[in-house]
Amino acid sequence: MNESRLLYLSRDDVVRVGLTMAEVIDSVEAAFREKGEGRTEMPPKPGIHPSGGDNFIHAMPAYIPGLRSAGVKWVSGFPGNAERGLPYISGLLVLNDVDTGLPLAVMDCTWITAMRTGAATAVAARRLARPESSILGVLGCGVQGRSNLEALKVVLPIGEVRAYDTAPGVAAEYAAEVSDRFDVTATVVHSPREAVSGCDVVVTAGPIQKHPHRTIQRGWLDAGAFASLVDYVSYFDPAALHEAHKFCTDDIPQLRLAQTAGYFADIPPIHADLGELATGRKPGRERPEERTIAANLGLAIDDMAVAPLLYQGAQERGIGTWLPL
Numbered sequence: 001m002n003e004s005r006l007l008y009l010s011r012d013d014v015v016r017v018g019l020t021m022a023e024v025i026d027s028v029e030a031a032f033r034e035k036g037e038g039r040t041e042m043p044p045k046p047g048i049h050p051s052g053g054d055n056f057i058h059a060m061p062a063y064i065p066g067l068r069s070a071g072v073k074w075v076s077g078f079p080g081n082a083e084r085g086l087p088y089i090s091g092l093l094v095l096n097d098v099d100t101g102l103p104l105a106v107m108d109c110t111w112i113t114a115m116r117t118g119a120a121t122a123v124a125a126r127r128l129a130r131p132e133s134s135i136l137g138v139l140g141c142g143v144q145g146r147s148n149l150e151a152l153k154v155v156l157p158i159g160e161v162r163a164y165d166t167a168p169g170v171a172a173e174y175a176a177e178v179s180d181r182f183d184v185t186a187t188v189v190h191s192p193r194e195a196v197s198g199c200d201v202v203v204t205a206g207p208i209q210k211h212p213h214r215t216i217q218r219g220w221l222d223a224g225a226f227a228s229l230v231d232y233v234s235y236f237d238p239a240a241l242h243e244a245h246k247f248c249t250d251d252i253p254q255l256r257l258a259q260t261a262g263y264f265a266d267i268p269p270i271h272a273d274l275g276e277l278a279t280g281r282k283p284g285r286e287r288p289e290e291r292t293i294a295a296n297l298g299l300a301i302d303d304m305a306v307a308p309l310l311y312q313g314a315q316e317r318g319i320g321t322w323l324p325l
Ligand SMILES: NC(=O)c1ccc[n+]([C@@H]2O[C@H](COP(=O)([O-])OP(=O)(O)OC[C@H]3O[C@@H](n4cnc5c(N)ncnc54)[C@H](O)[C@@H]3O)[C@@H](O)[C@H]2O)c1
Pocket: 077, 082, 088, 089, 113, 117, 139, 140, 141, 142, 143, 144, 145, 164, 165, 166, 167, 170, 205, 206, 207, 208, 229, 230, 231, 232, 296, 297, 298, 299
């Protein structure tokens, strides 16, 4: 290591490293085992909210000793960006040396955020979905609609996707793309209920709202289904949430913090966090007919599980730009 320089990885550089979703899932799962053993350090994320609305920029620091990973992600979500032709999620991640604290790398975090969120869904699905789950409903066919499908394909025999999106044409474009890319039969459905009822797994990935639209009603989610709520509980009516036999999240203190800000106003008791599920301290699915839900908020350990793999892979392949410190 040369302590007077750091590696800069642009958005393209990060993609060119070529990490697979399976590798990302393995590392995110290892991070959750570390968390379950009480070895990670991850203060709940502070945030600022420029220009009002649902805009946010969050600081997400974490240390995962077992993965020799330390650093921080500085990530923004600006819902109005779609109209500007800009990504909703953007930001940078700083990776530090765990022995010296020196910055090793600065990298774009768009790809990491997409992939690790899907990976966290997969870690939950391994424990909460029926292993034979093959039909996936996706509500919100954007970045997360894609990465969650990609991750679920790694851990479950997903063969059919029912795609729903409120924006005209988006679900059709998604269905055409993912049919080829992930070797699934993807169809567009024209009501949210068709992407929920009859599905083994449901992913909700529309906008996060403090005042949920509560579209998904009691009785829609089948017995035996697993739902991954990427958009907090924005899509679910509380009565539908309360049908869950096991309601899980990735980190309970972080969910409690979100509640103080007005999110997750009416949720069932929390069965377990992903660290408890990954270490087996709490059981996952116990009966085929259970309805299970994971509402993962997205954690700094997800990102810091992936960053060292990118740093190492980029060096092995000569990718990125070295900058003086
Ligand atoms: N939990 C986490 O770790 C985590 C991480 C990243 C993003 N997110 C959240 O995931 C969600 C999706 O993010 P993204 O990057 O995929 O955004 P995106 O803009 O790429 O996609 C969102 C899609 O949802 C569609 N949509 C809007 N309202 C809808 C509705 N009511 N029903 C169905 N579709 C609807 C939009 O048309 C768009 O296609 C956001 O809420 C984001 O905050 C969560």
